[in-house]
Amino acid sequence: MEAVALFSFTASGAGKLSFQKGDIIKVTEMEDDSCWVSAEIQGQRGYVPENYISLLPYPWFAGRVSRLEAEERLHRQDVGVFLVRESESAPGDFSVSVSYGKRVEHFRVLEGGGQYCIWDESFRSLNRLVDFYRAHSIAVEKVVRLRDPPSAAPPPPSQPDRNPYPNPYRSISQDSPPSARLGPSQRAPEPVAGKPRLAQALCDYTPPQTAHLHFLRGDLIDLLDCSDSRAWRGRCRGRVGIFPPEYVQPLFH
Structure with missing residues (x-):
């Protein structure tokens, strides 16, 4: 992808x-x-x-769905209607499931040296492979070209919160990058009564902006201003700057 x-x-x-x-x-x-x-x-x-x-955004990418679920989705769809899914038998690989009308065929995508292929043609990405088989038959025994289902609506504009690879970072500017995504067990701090004076870093935060506070996982941060829910201000390692509150755990003592 x-x-x-x-x-x-x-x-x-x-x-x-x-x-x-x-x-x-x-x-x-x-x-x-x-x-x-x-x-x-x-x-x-x-x-x-x-x-x-x-x-x-590609409406044909189904992600981690099983072979059986792919067949249920494509059952009795027009010939050529397809989806791309992550392979069950070979994690990290992909399969293209295609409706043949009364049945569904599955094509494993072979990958090697940065190239993807099903038959003889190789492509630099899955997207290029899909585009090729929209114009050429993916089947050998008869002509079957990939096509979207008739009812498929255009994909909505890409939004970080709806992205299959979500970007939970919230900042004042999109030019202010995060350091690394918080894990599923690491949530933004819940509001509690009182004002925290200290926080502990949940992960590294090392953006290039000089106005931002750099810290490492486990560092203790003196909280100077927590009034803005998008960016807090604090002191760590002798430096003062702003940072996203999602990256720290407030300490109440």
């Missing part, structure tokens, strides 16, 4: 990829409980922070 970079990112360690805001990134694998996704950029493979990117 393809995604667009919401922010620029400079890799700070081995196995990670750098990119610029607006770059198109090919996502090759994703995990529900990880802050990082496997991706490819200009032939280089590595990891990128999942909340720096937004999956491009």
Whole structure:
């Protein structure tokens, strides 16, 4: 799948990829409980922070649905109506399920060297593969071209809260990137009575902006101003700056 970079990112360690805001990134694998996704950029493979990117909206991508569920969705659809799903038998791979009218056929997408293929033709992304088989038959024994269902509505504008790879970061400016997505067990602090004076960092926050406060997971932060729900102001390691409250746990003593 393809995604667009919401922010620029400079890799700070081995196995990670750098990119610029607006770059198109090919996502090759994703995990529900990880802050990082496997991706490819200009032939280089590595990891990128999942909340720096937004999956491009494609109504045909069904995500993690089973073979049986795909058949139920495509049952008695017009010939060529299809969906792309993550493979059950080979995690990280993809399958294309296609209606043949009275039955559904499944095509495994083979991947190697950054190329995707079903038959002889290879493509740099799933999107290009799908576009090719819209104009050419995906079947060998008869002509079957991929097509959207007649009732398919145009995809809505991409919104971070509706994105399959959500970006839970909320900031004053979209130019202010997060450091890494909080895990599912790490929620934004619930409002409680009283004003906290200290907070503990739940994860690293190292944005390039000088006005933002840099801190590492576990750091204690003196809270100076918590009046803005989008950005708090605090002191850590002798520096003062703003930061997203989702990244810290207030301490009440």
